[in-house]
Amino acid sequence: MRPDPSTDLWPAPYARGAVDATVTVPGSKSVTNRGLVLAALAAEPGWLRRPLRSRDTLLMAEALRTLGVKIEEGVGPDGTGEAWRIIPSPLRGPATVDVGNAGTVMRFLPPVAALADGPVRFDGDPRSHERPLHGVIDALRALGARIDDDGRGALPMTVHGAGGLDGGTVEIDASSSSQFVSALLLSAPRFNQGVEVRHVGAKLPSLPHIRMTVDMLRAVGAQVDEPEHGGEPNVWRVAPSALRGRDLVVEPDLSNAQPFLAAALVTGGRVTVPDWPERTTQPGDELRRIFTEMGGSCELTEAGLTFTGTGRIHGIDVDLGEVGELTPGIAAVAALADSPSTLRGVAHLRLHETDRLAALTKEINELGGDVTETEDGLHIRPRPLHGGVFHTYHDHRMATAGAIIGLAVEGVEIEDVATTAKTLPDFPGMWTEMLGV
Ligand SMILES: O=C(O)C1=C[C@@H](OP(=O)(O)O)[C@@H](O)[C@H](O)C1
Ligand SMILES: C=C(OP(=O)(O)O)C(=O)O
Secondary structure, rough: OOOOOOEEEEEEEOOOOEEEOOOOOOHHHHHHHHHHHHHHHHOOEEEEOOOOOOOOHHHHHHHHHHHOOEEEEOOOOOOOOOEEEOOOOOOOOOEEEOOOOOOOHHHHHHHHHHOOOOOEEEEHHHHOOOOOHHHHHHHHHHOOOOEOOOOOOOEEEEEEEOOOOOHHHHHHOOOOOOOOHHHHHHHHHHOOOOEEEOOOOOOOOHHHHHHHHHHHHHHHOOOOEEEOOOOOEEEEEEOOOOOOOOOEOEEEEOOHHHHHHHHHHHHHHEEEEEEOOOOOOHHHHHHHHHHHHHOOOOEEEOOOEEEEOOOOOOEEEOOOOOHHHHHHHHHHHHHHOOOEEEEEHHHEEEHOOOOHHHHHHHHHHHOOOOEEEEOOOOEEEEEOOOEOOOEOOOOHHHHHHHHHHHOOOOOOOEEHHHHHHHOOOHHHHHHHHHHOO
């Protein structure tokens, strides 16, 4: 019988000393998947260099191919490193898109499908049926698309592409995912009237990810008005226009750098991540501030970002609403700190890959911790932890959070560490190499 990877247990390596390593982190998921969509919608071919090759990005590439886009995987024009050449062509249906459990695929592609010339069916992992999509579905209908779903505002569904979309003004409640806004903006240059997206509802999470969308749209020639610089709050406008093909180098995924930086903090060691960008819209850049407040220090040099720990970890009271995807890793570090932590502003994490607030509470407490869920986050009181199984619920960031705890607690076993492949192709290999084990 073949082993079932989802029930496999991986003994998380325990760190017997301070780590001292340089860790090259693969490309950003969020940049790669935006880059793919924008290149597919462009008026000319483009390049994506150092793309992330992981489950979420391969699903995006495959879905775009199904819609008729040509994506050639190879080395770049100057022969250095991996590069994908993206050759746009008329978008076609009928097609079937597997979104896996990738928020970026399930939200960014329905507006693209509305531009195709036939029906595009969307389905994915069981969890994809539970993740919110109503903002995209309702908005596309309001902008002129025909969509068949089962009435829950979720997958599975079929977008009946009509070869184009009117576009115009639309109100959405994107408080459950910033990706609703990003999705509509990314395809909007190809809508007949462009788009005006008005967010109405509770606070929008993950604003840096919307900034990333705006920056990347502008970099391919789109005209975007945003709330940031004197614009109307919670309103974005994109004018209709042709998009340029681009030669884009993808930055390392700073959120995936998190477990490695955490290793420096937890073991009182030092980790350097090369190619850390000086300026970026990636939320992972906030780790410089957050992990410094938790007890380390960092320096950005030609070699990259070097993060150094002291072996002492302090608790933190922090609003993570803008950087929600960093929460599991911060919770793991906080469970090992010398004082309590309060993580706020992340109620929407209940609808991520899994209910991350419930999962972190349960798994840390089962190792002897004392975590309670609040209305919008976690309260973490550190206690001596013991070994045991850390369940991961098909959530890559649960697995990396468990590995962080395992550095300081002997006998932690991570269930289904392979789930990290959602955004990191070889996390176990990178982790053991960093530790030299
Ligand atoms: O646009 C993106 O690339 C992302 C936006 C965020 O989503 P939410 O706003 O749904 O949290 C983030 O958590 C996710 O990992 C990636
Ligand atoms: C929330 C996340 O992913 P997704 O893009 O599937 O929403 C994440 O990577 O933490």
